[in-house]
Amino acid sequence: xxxxxxxxxxxxxxxxxxxxxxxxxxxxxxxxxxxxxxxxxxxxxxxxxxxxxxxxxxxxxxxxxxxxxxxxxxxxxxxxxxxxxxxxxxxxxxxxxxxxxxxxxxxxxxxxxxxxxxxxxxxxxxxxxxxxxxxxxxxxxxxxxxxxxxxxxxxxxxxxxxxxxxxxxxxxxxxxxxxxxxxxxxxxxxxxxxxxxxxxxxxxxxxxxxxxxxxxxxxxxxxxxxxxxxxxxxxxxxxxxxxxxxxxxxxxxxxxxxxxxxxxxxxxxxxxxxxxxxxxxxxxxxxxxxxxxxxxxxxxxxxx
Amino acid sequence: xxxxxxxxxxxxxxxxxxxxxxxxxxxxxxxxxxxxxxxxxxxxxxxxxxxxxxxxxxxxxxxxxxxxxxxxxxxxxxxxxxxxxxxxxxxxxxxxxxxxxxxxxxxxxxxxxxxxxxxxxxxxxxxxxxxxxxxxxxxxxxxxxxxxxxxxxxxxxxxxxxxxxxxxxxxxxxxxxxxxxxxxxxxxxxxxxxxxxxxxxxxxxx
Numbered sequence: 295x296x297x298x299x300x301x302x303x304x305x306x307x308x309x310x311x312x313x314x315x316x317x318x319x320x321x322x323x324x325x326x327x328x329x330x331x332x333x334x335x336x337x338x339x340x341x342x343x344x345x346x347x348x349x350x351x352x353x354x355x356x357x358x359x360x361x362x363x364x365x366x367x368x369x370x371x372x373x374x375x376x377x378x379x380x381x382x383x384x385x386x387x388x389x390x391x392x393x394x395x396x397x398x399x400x401x402x403x404x405x406x407x408x409x410x411x412x413x414x415x416x417x418x419x420x421x422x423x424x425x426x427x428x429x430x431x432x433x434x435x436x437x438x439x440x441x442x443x444x445x446x447x448x449x450x451x452x453x454x455x456x457x458x459x460x461x462x463x464x465x466x467x468x469x470x471x472x473x474x475x476x477x478x479x480x481x482x483x484x485x486x487x488x489x490x491x492x493x494x495x496x497x498x499x500x501x502x503x504x505x506x507x508x509x510x511x512x513x514x515x516x517x518x519x520x521x522x523x524x525x526x527x528x529x530x531x532x533x534x535x536x537x538x539x540x541x542x543x544x545x546x547x548x549x550x551x552x553x554x555x556x557x558x559x560x561x562x563x564x565x566x567x568x569x570x571x572x573x574x575x576x577x578x579x580x581x582x583x584x585x586x587x588x589x590x591x592x593x594x595x596x597x598x
Numbered sequence: 599x600x601x602x603x604x605x606x607x608x609x610x611x612x613x614x615x616x617x618x619x620x621x622x623x624x625x626x627x628x629x630x631x632x633x634x635x636x637x638x639x640x641x642x643x644x645x646x647x648x649x650x651x652x653x654x655x656x657x658x659x660x661x662x663x664x665x666x667x668x669x670x671x672x673x674x675x676x677x678x679x680x681x682x683x684x685x686x687x688x689x690x691x692x693x694x695x696x697x698x699x700x701x702x703x704x705x706x707x708x709x710x711x712x713x714x715x716x717x718x719x720x721x722x723x724x725x726x727x728x729x730x731x732x733x734x735x736x737x738x739x740x741x742x743x744x745x746x747x748x749x750x751x752x753x754x755x756x757x758x759x760x761x762x763x764x765x766x767x768x769x770x771x772x773x774x775x776x777x778x779x780x781x782x783x784x785x786x787x788x789x790x791x792x793x794x795x796x797x798x799x800x801x802x803x804x
Contacts, residue, residue, distance in 0.1 A: 343803070346676070346677055347676065348673055348676060348677075348803060348804045349803045349804075350801060350803070366681075367681070368679045368680065368681050368684070369679070371676070371677070371678070371679035371680070371681070372678075372679030374677070374679075376677040378673070378677075382670045382673055382674060383674060384669055384671055384674060385669060386609075386669065395601070395605060396678055398601040399601055399602070399675065399678045399679070399680055400678055400679065401679050442678075442679075
């Protein structure tokens with residue numbers, strides 16, 4: 295048993311001369327639900343595709359369940375479930391035929407669990423995959439990925455196109471999977487509420503770099519958003535390090551800063567602010583602050 | 599492996615049926631021709647069907663590779679625990695199976711008709727063997743050429759590639775004639791295309 299089902303070492307990927315991933319280092323512990331976040335084009339899907347051996351890396355190494363992902367054996371591949379962004383199922387197949395094919399090729403198939411999922415999703419077996427709605431395709435893809443009882447489940451924006459009910463069903467299923475001992479999930483999503491609800495650990499990719507890699511609690515305690523009122527005009531510079539974002543309007547300053555500490559507090563107090571209140575931040579707020587183009591300061595301590 | 603081979607055949611059923619139909623037509627015409635005329639002039643008839651068959655084999659390879667690339671079939675199969683080598687092996691085995699299914703009955707029919715109707719000349723045996731082997735190698739080469747150029751998303755490149763490679767193969771056989779020299783060159787060609795296609799498939803993004 296590997297303590298880290300996913301290990302990424304110094305991963306670099308260039309595509310048509312453009313750097314997509316720039317020295318990514320990442321370890322996903324066993325039993326963890328890891329939420330990979332990032333804006334469109336930040337490299338989330340590329341990392342996932344490299345992990346699955348669908349895309350060769352330019353440099354670096356990715357290890358999945360103890361094996362180099364470009365040389366994954368059939369047995370190891372069979373322990374990894376995958377739901378692709380856009381759900382790349384064979385469009386010309388009927389649902390029944392696609393299920394038959396996957397069942398015939400899978401090393402392990404949990405018929406009972408799959409049947410339960412199909413009952414929940416109520417998918418039409420006699421329709422072609424291309425005739426299904428996006429939501430139905432997502433459900434089918436998810437059911438197929440879950441049916442192999444994966445030790446590691448990789449989901450690339452799996453709830454894309456699902457309605458609220460279906461999304462909730464999906465999240466419940468993900469939790470159900472994780473409750474089976476030792477299961478690990480890596481998933482990327484744009485719906486940060488979903489990530490916040492189920493993820494233990496968060497990674498944030500910005501322009502091909504992993505700028506955040508820590509637990510959700512660490513992330514929330516690490517980044518503080520403060521509303522500071524000064525007696526007069528807010529100062530131009532607070533001489534603080536690791537400022538993620540700073541907005542100033544008259545006497546008021548809204549400051550987002552990483553790794554808030556007593557030292558930083560002491561520096562702030564030298565400006566004699568009238569009041570300093572903490573603004574509660576959701577994961578979405580933190581994500582927006584971290585990925586904002588203006589936020590030049592990226593807290594390196596949050597990685598690793 | 600059998601599931602994968604069956605999938606290859608079923609997914610490309612039109613491209614599989616085409617060479618089989620041409621082969622069946624060739625056999626039928628040759629038999630009718632031989633029995634109605636009562637002589638050994640059937641050989642040119644079966645040879646006449648060969649270029650169409652080669653074209654059909656090329657389209658079979660192209661259809662397999664193009665269909666896979668366009669529908670991202672290998673991408674799905676690879677995530678089901680099937681290695682790229684197995685996917686590739688199943689594809690090639692399915693293609694070779696179709697080539698043999700189409701060519702062997704045609705060759706057997708030709709040999710039978712020659713034995714039945716042609717004058718018992720000694721050189722026929724060697725000639726038929728050389729022609730059959732050259733045609734078999736050319737058929738496999740055409741199939742591999744189809745696989746090679748089919749791994750694209752551009753229909754224009756697909757068409758241009760097929761035409762160019764088929765013309766090169768045809769001129770090779772025309773210049774060298776049926777025999778060991780053409781066979782050696784065809785064997786080299788198909789070895790190189792097989793290696794290149796395998797390398798492209800196993801290292802490409804799926």
